[in-house]
Amino acid sequence: METHKIVIAGGGTAGWLSALYMQKTFPESNITVIESTEIGIIGAGEGTTPMINKTISYLDIDLKDFISNTKSTIKNGVNFKNWNKDGTDYLHPFLEPNEELIENARLMYIANNMKNEDGCLSTMLMKEKKVPIYFENGVYKNYGPSAIHFDARVLALFLKDKAIERGIVHIDSTIVDVSLKDQNVEKLILENGQKVLCDFVVDCTGFRRLIIGDYLKSNFISYKDQIPGNAAQAFFMQIDDPKDIYPWTESTAEDHGWSWKIPLQHRYGCGYVYDSRIISNEDVKLEINKRYGDVDFVKQFSFEPGYLEEIWIGNCIAIGLSAGFIEPLEATSLQQTITLLDEIIKKNKNIFPAKEYKQKINKIFARESDEIKDFIYLHYITNKDGFFWKNFMQNYKPSKSFLKVLDQINSFETIHFPRGCNIEYCVFDHFRYHLVANGNGITNKNNIKDYYNENLILYKKDLDENIKKIKNVIPKLENHYSFLKKMGGFNE
Numbered sequence: 020m021e022t023h024k025i026v027i028a029g030g031g032t033a034g035w036l037s038a039l040y041m042q043k044t045f046p047e048s049n050i051t052v053i054e055s056t057e058i059g060i061i062g063a064g065e066g067t068t069p070m071i072n073k074t075i076s077y078l079d080i081d082l083k084d085f086i087s088n089t090k091s092t093i094k095n096g097v098n099f100k101n102w103n104k105d106g107t108d109y110l111h112p113f114l115e116p117n118e119e120l121i122e123n124a125r126l127m128y129i130a131n132n133m134k135n136e137d138g139c140l141s142t143m144l145m146k147e148k149k150v151p152i153y154f155e156n157g158v159y160k161n162y163g164p165s166a167i168h169f170d171a172r173v174l175a176l177f178l179k180d181k182a183i184e185r186g187i188v189h190i191d192s193t194i195v196d197v198s199l200k201d202q203n204v205e206k207l208i209l210e211n212g213q214k215v216l217c218d219f220v221v222d223c224t225g226f227r228r229l230i231i232g233d234y235l236k237s238n239f240i241s242y243k244d245q246i247p248g249n250a251a252q253a254f255f256m257q258i259d260d261p262k263d264i265y266p267w268t269e270s271t272a273e274d275h276g277w278s279w280k281i282p283l284q285h286r287y288g289c290g291y292v293y294d295s296r297i298i299s300n301e302d303v304k305l306e307i308n309k310r311y312g313d314v315d316f317v318k319q320f321s322f323e324p325g326y327l328e329e330i331w332i333g334n335c336i337a338i339g340l341s342a343g344f345i346e347p348l349e350a351t352s353l354q355q356t357i358t359l360l361d362e363i364i365k366k367n368k369n370i371f372p373a374k375e376y377k378q379k380i381n382k383i384f385a386r387e388s389d390e391i392k393d394f395i396y397l398h399y400i401t402n403k404d405g406f407f408w409k410n411f412m413q414n415y416k417p418s419k420s421f422l423k424v425l426d427q428i429n430s431f432e433t434i435h436f437p438r439g440c441n442i443e444y445c446v447f448d449h450f451r452y453h454l455v456a457n458g459n460g461i462t463n464k465n466n467i468k469d470y471y472n473e474n475l476i477l478y479k480k481d482l483d484e485n486i487k488k489i490k491n492v493i494p495k496l497e498n499h500y501s502f503l504k505k506m507g508g509f510n511e
Contacts, residue, residue, distance in 0.1 A: 023048040024216055025370070026207060028194060028230055029223035030054030032171060033339025033356050035178035037221045038187050039078045040360045044368055051188040051215060052179075053207065065171050065281045065288045066094060066268050066350035069113055069164040070357045077365060080181065082159070085167075087507025089174045090284045093150045093266045093499060094166040095141045097349070100271040102459050104402040109458030110267075111451070112141030113164045140489050141165075145267050148499045159506075162496060166350075168268065168281045170288065190215070194224075197234045202333035204230065219370045220335040226322060226344070231330065231337040240385070242324040242392050245418060247399065247411050248276060248292040248346045249322060252303050255315040256280070256287040261509060266499040270348065274306060275407045279347060284508050289314070292346060295321065297410065322346075326388040331377040334370075336363065343388055348398060351391045351446065359384065387446060393421040394447050394455075400425075401459040428456050429463055 025048050027038050034052055042050050075085055085091060096112035103109075140163050144151060151163035183189055196208040207215045222230040231237050243249065258264060261284065269280040276293035289311075293303050300319055307314060326343025330336060339356050363370070363380060396418075399411050417425070427449070456462045503509065 021047070023218040023370075025050050025219045025221070026215055026217045027052045027221045027223055028207065029225060029339075029341070030179065031175050031223065031225065031339065032178065032353065033225075033341075034221070034223035035175060035182050036074070036078075036356065037223060037338050037360060038182050039178065039185070040364045041221075042182070042185060042187055043078060044364045045370075049188070050182075050186075051190060052182065053190045053192060053194060053209065053215065054179075055193040055210075056191055057193070065168055065283070066279070066347075066353075067166045067169070068350055068354045069166045070354055070361075071167050072161075072165070074357050074360075078181075083506045085177070086503060087510055089177050090170040091174075091508075092168045092264055092282050092284060092503060093152075094168050094268055095145050095150065095266045097268045097270050098145070099455075099458055100269060102270075102272040102277075102398070102401055102403070104404065104460060109454070110139075110142040110145060111454055111458075112139050112145070113166065143489055143493065144496065145265070147493070148265055149493065149496045150266050150499050150502050152497050152502060153495050154497065154505070159502075162492060165266070168283055168288075170283055170285075194229060197230055199234060199333075202235060204234075204333065204335050218334065222335055222337040222341045223339050225340040228327070228337065228341045230335055231327060231332065231341055235329075235332045235335060237330070237332060237337070238328040239323075240325050240328050240388075242345060245392060245396055245415055245421075246324040246346060247294045247407070247415055248348075249324065250295040250300065250319065251290045251292045251322075251347065252300060252307065252319045253288070253290040253317045254307060254311075255317060256289055256311060258282065258286055262500045264500060264503075268350070272401070272403060272408075273310070274405055275303065277348070278307075278310075284503065290347065292348070294407065294410075297407065324392070326384065328385065329381045330359075330384050331380050336370075336380075342384060345388065345391055345395055348395050349391070349447075354446070355384070355387060355391075358387070389418075389420055390446050393418065393424050394452065396421050397424070397452060397455050398459065400456075400461055402461065424452065428452055 023045065025041050025045065027034050027041070027050070030052060034054060038050050038052050041048065072082070075082060096110055098108055098110055100108045140151060151165050152159050152161055154160070179189070190209065190213065192209040192211040192213065194207050195210050197204060198206045198208065204217045204220045206217060207220070209215065220230060222228065224230065227233075228237075232239070264282045264284070271278050271280070273291065275298045276291060278291045279289060281288040291303050291307055304316060322344055324345045327337055327341075330342040336359075338359055340352065342355070342359070344352055359380075362383070367376075369376075396415075399408070399415070401408060453462065497505075
């Protein structure tokens with residue numbers, strides 16, 4: 020196998036994941052990560068989607084090792100609070116066994132104002148603070164999908180330690196110049212005087228987009244006219260009793276934006292996403308204190324939602340925040356990182372493909388970003404009062420692609436997304452759109468009733484059978500706290 024000099028510019032979760040992926044797929048190559056401890060990482064995102072479990076397995080990382088060393092907890096889905104004018108909550112669960120079989124039945128429940136959790140494994144488990152995992156002869160087994168919450172800074176250090184243990188080289192310095200030839204990176208010049216030769220480069224420099232943006236001049240496609248959030252104030256809250264830790268992310272619609280609350284083994288990781296053009300950070304802090312009392316304020320960061328038109332140019336690809344970022348809602352940032360690593364490295368196993376393949380990857384990322392943007396946009400269409408929400412409805416006009424999605428929701432057609440690629444899934448299936456639209460109070464339930472009127476008996480039968488199956492299996496599934504303890508959690 021040919022040896023290559025593969026360099027990852029930047030650390031954090033994206034950088035160290037990229038390094039581990041590269042080493043796993045190209046074990047004969049020399050892998051180097053250039054990370055400046057002076058610059059540090061944003062470290063605000065602490066939620067994932069179920070794809071993280073396959074990633075951990077692919078990288079030969081034991082889940083018990085992961086949970087015991089990253090302060091992690093389990094995530095069954097998201098609890099959306101106060102996104103409807105009436106102040107009610109709704110649950111957004113992950114997929115589950117026979118999801119497609121019972122999907123229509125659960126939509127029927129929406130039409131008849133019945134609770135979604137009455138027919139869904141993930142949401143029934145959320146109510147009981149259980150996880151879709153059980154132990155058999157001392158070995159854990161998955162009954163359904165789940166994701167992971169983690170301490171972002173601790174996770175980055177954990178992955179870094181794994182990488183260095185496996186022989187990946189770490190250089191603690193800052194990149195001060197980039198030497199290019201015909202849109203290929205030849206070497207990186209560092210502040211410490213080193214010149215690092217490159218055959219392939221992964222840009223994980225975050226919002227700086229140092230190589231792919233500053234040097235290779237990839238064009239940034241902004242969503243600032245469609246997504247109102249452009250800043251976030253992160254903060255921590257104490258956990259009084261670890262036994263009360265719930266297995267979901269909380270997302271609460273606030274007066275001037277929305278907040279997240281993620282339970283970890285040692286604290287709640289929280290943040291408030293807002294529009295800095297209409298409210299100051301100091302006023303956001305006052306609002307946080309008013310709702311949550313005394314908290315530990317940490318990093319505030321600003322961002323422009325959007326993505327790079329070309330994330331792969333020459334021998335350089337952008338991964339993580341370098342490639343794009345929309346906002347923390349629905350935890351899609353790390354999912355996009357994993358999707359790219361899976362498609363390019365794990366699946367294709369070729370970092371020196373023809374130009375056509377690079378163009379294909381650029382189009383895949385663009386389509387996926389547009390799809391996520393439209394899904395996030397849907398969350399903001401609500402019947403809520405308040406200046407922030409009314410300002411969105413008046414001044415953030417929907418894209419043509421979103422109008423098509425909204426028409427499909429209202430007409431109750433299956434929502435289709437043209438992929439034009441060999442990634443065999445959409446980020447969110449059409450049931451997710453109906454779930455959010457209903458949770459925000461904008462669903463036309465008569466359309467659902469009309470659409471399913473002829474088949475209600477069949478769907479009700481499917482749902483009843485699924486509920487019976489779920490109720491039979493729930494007693495053997497693990498309580499969240501006890502599972503974390505068995506997996507080595509709550510280590511000091």
